[in-house]
Amino acid sequence: MANYSRAAVQTDVRKLELMDLPIPEVRDDGMLIRVEAVSICGSDVHYFRNKPIFPAVLGHEVCGTIVEMGKDARRTIHAFYGPLSVGDRVCVYPGVTCGKCMDCLTYGDGVYTMCRDTFAYGDFFQYQGEGEPPFTNRVNEWPYVTGGFAEYMYIYPNTYVWKVPDTMPSRIASLIDPLACALRAVELAQRAPGVLEDSMNVNSTALIMGDGAIGLFAAFYARLLGVRQVLMIGASEYKLGVARDFSGVDAGINTLASTYEERREFVLSRTGGRGADTVINCVGNAKAFREGADHMKRMGTMVDIGNAINPAPVEFDVQRDLTFKHGTYMGMMATTPATFNKSFTLLLQDEKFHFDKIFTGQFTLDTLQGALENATSPEYIKGFIQF
Ligand SMILES: [Zn+2]
Ligand SMILES: [Zn+2]
The missing domain is CATH 3.90.180.10 (Medium-chain alcohol dehydrogenases, catalytic domain)
Known part of the structure; x- marks a missing residue:
């Protein structure tokens, strides 16, 4: 040596x-x-x-x-x-x-x-x-x-x-680390079976904000859990292609080539006008969080893993966004070796994934x-x- x-x-x-x-x-x-x-x-x-x-x-x-x-x-x-x-x-x-x-x-x-x-x-x-x-x-x-x-x-x-x-x-x-981080964020959106606020099941739409590695892994894991539909808002045609191919995303839209209204329409038209059951924000940008809250349906759940690094104050209407919406908002920072072990188990199936x-x-x-x-x-x- x-x-x-x-x-x-x-x-x-x-x-x-x-x-x-x-x-x-x-x-x-x-x-x-x-x-x-x-x-x-x-x-x-x-x-x-x-x-x-x-x-x-x-x-x-x-x-x-x-x-x-x-x-x-x-x-x-x-x-x-x-x-x-x-x-x-x-x-x-x-x-x-x-x-x-x-x-x-x-x-x-x-x-x-x-x-x-x-x-x-x-x-x-x-x-x-x-x-x-x-x-x-x-x-x-x-x-x-x-x-x-x-x-x-x-x-x-x-x-x-x-x-x-x-x-x-x-x-x-x-890849055990980035996959585990995404996996943990998606896990946070899971609920006890059958409760009103359950936003992650075979009838759900999961909207992933962000087409970086964490967003792609989050979409991959949501798909694996069996939600009905996985949507993505990204910023690169190339990465949205990987999202379809690797993550199994059903439809994506490029934020750089669309207006806010077009993205609202993109989500609403695919969810019976209701919005996404679960939104996972994997973009390090407060505006993405703000927009994700708009895309979340009533009784929905939103997890933010993207804003871990920069302080980013954002406008939040407590009545509209939280209480009237009966919304659940979660931040993701803490993780565990047990979550990493789930990630490891998926990596063991690399031939499949x-x-x-x-x-x-x-x-x-x-x-x-x-x-x-x-x-x-x-x-x-x-x-x-x-x-
Ligand atoms: Zn890392
Ligand atoms: Zn300690």
Whole structure:
């Protein structure tokens, strides 16, 4: 094994620098993986465009091969389909929670983002608690490599991983994160069987706002759950084509080539004039949320996963949009290893679902900068690095 790891470090706004970071010493409770594939997430693109809080290695949609395990790692690392050994490939849950705070005790260990000290791989972790921070992703502190845009990545104790079978390509395994996020958003719209507010059943129309990877996965999962009709509002003819082909979307409309009135008509004409039962907003734009609320029918449900990043105040008429509509609005931020495991189960059926259709480009650490710069191209859905 080399004694350094090549890594793409974000050092400034829209600036990656290739660096050789030290290979960390593996402590008894951790392990080291050699990254095989890492997918590029929308949040990587967002970080790239902004000033980094400190130089860090981004990338959290990771599949890699275990090259070294601490002597206690089988006990401290949670492995679905384990036990783990050196040489196994794993895909990685992106967050590590403290397991001890009131939120971890209340909601369970591993509930990503609820724990105030959720560490995120490939992100900027700022410790809120007392004493020494238990985790870091500063590239100048051990364990140096805690993001996937690097040849090696350190795995902390209390991380959840999935042992990847030989039949699953690493790039497919790296999709566990974005697929799980979309899956969780759709899950939030599910209700107890038969209740009045049930908006996700064989009579329902699900409207997906957004034709990015999360929107395509959300549409795919809604279709899989058996709703009658899946509609999509997107911004690219190419991606709307992938929505039909991969996600099974019945009809889509391009927001750049239509007026608001035409989109209202698009939804109303397909829902008996009532609107969509479920709306999942996967666009990082408050206007999309606003429009989605208009497309939601009375007694409908709307889930927002898109507005996770930028603050975005929006006009909301409590009487019209909420109370008179008997509407349910949900935000999606928290997720769990159990949700990821459902995603993993779907990835195991790649032969049936063809998840490769989501990928639009293969990159290297050297070409990653260009990939992040061109991520808004209408022909781009999701890129990955194969090492
Ligand atoms: Zn992601
Ligand atoms: Zn906690």
